Amino acid sequence: MPARLTILDDHQGVALDSADWSAVRDAYEIAVLHDHVSDEDELVEQLADSEVIVAMRERTAFPASLLERLPALRLLVTTGLHNAAIDLDAARRLGITVSGTTGSGREVAELTIGMMIALARNITAEDRGMHDGGWQHTIGTRLEGKTLGLIGLGKQGTWVAELANAFRMHVVAWSPHLDAGRAEAASVTAVGFAELFETSDFVSVHVPLNDGTRGLVGAEELATMKETAFIVNTSRGPIVDGEALMMALMVDTIAGAALDVFDVEPLPLKDPLRSLSNVLLLPHLGYVTREVYAEFYGQAVEDVLAFAAGAPVRLL
Incomplete structure (x- = not known):
């Protein structure tokens, strides 16, 4: 045998x-x-x-x-x-x-920008409306001129910044060891952790999951975001506190979220995220x-x- x-x-x-x-x-x-x-x-x-x-x-x-x-x-x-x-x-x-x-390669960065566009232009809601026989239900917003805050400026974060700059977004970034020179090389502005959440229209997560990043984005950070802002996570689910994010989405502390990663994968059928209309859910497709x-x-x-x-x- x-x-x-x-x-x-x-x-x-x-x-x-x-x-x-x-x-x-x-x-x-x-x-x-x-x-x-x-x-x-x-x-x-x-x-x-x-x-x-x-x-x-x-x-x-x-x-x-x-x-x-x-x-x-x-x-x-x-x-x-x-x-x-x-x-x-x-x-x-x-x-x-x-x-x-x-x-x-750049698949995750491409998907990140795609999810941001889907959030900004309500693509999934309008698609469902068209299939149901409707026409023009929402009013979107453009990416140009908006501020994208990157949590992490490694390989993926740098690629997202490159694409976002092509859309004429203002890109800021934070990571524990980010200096102004490396940020400038990526055509982004280094900012403090709190400032990133307070000023960004989109926040996108691009740090690895470890003891230092688990729960890095919690209730305090979400509470300081603009009510019109969105958060995107294509890195690892536990980097964003799940309960805090659920609460922020339920009470409209933020406008919405796009998630490709979760605490438990595959996402359980009864997970309450599946019932929220202001969250875009993908089944960990970043590399697929x-x-x-x-x-x-x-x-x-x-x-x-x-x-x-x-x-x-x-x-x-």
Whole structure:
């Protein structure tokens, strides 16, 4: 019997069509799990015989408690070159190799601007109205001349700034270590944390999730935003306090939000966010393009073949 390779969280059923797995099939029996599994006992049952696991981003967590219950596991491949959901120390201790792939490009930045346009011009509401037989229900606002506040000015934040400047927006940014020189190089203005919320018409989140950023945007920050302002989160859900955001949306402290990421993913069916009319919801589509999937799964194939040849690549 060939060794087993399991691909996780292939919600759209595209993993095997996004790359050429033929060489991998010579050495492994490939299994694909389309539905997300969060229960550790069920994961152990599904993955107990897998020598190789291909994980989609941070969708499935691999703490030490899970890795210790997967004695057959030899290679864990994650899409992307960073995965905070994998206990790398435990993996090394257990002799499990962890490899990655390169990440997404400007897809997240493009989606961020698209979500801002959708909020500003009420695109989803007008689309629903047209399908229901209506005509012109809302009055929008332009992006030109508005202030975009970026929380974080790393790669994605810089790309968003570049696109926003093309729309002739005024772009300001804050991050813990942002200096005026780096801000100027990105054609943005460095501002204080409080000032960003007080002055921005759109606030967009582009920092990684860690102990320092969890709950970074809370009730206090939301309360200082303009009533006409919007917040956009394409980074990680817990960076914005979920309860505080829900309250701000319910009482119209802010005009609305656009969210591509959530505390729990997939978003539970009964989550109250699904019932609010002033929030645009997307199912974590920031990186979901044909080009990115081809890169993710194509390099996952490379990682598996390199490991099988005794020379693993892109180690985490």
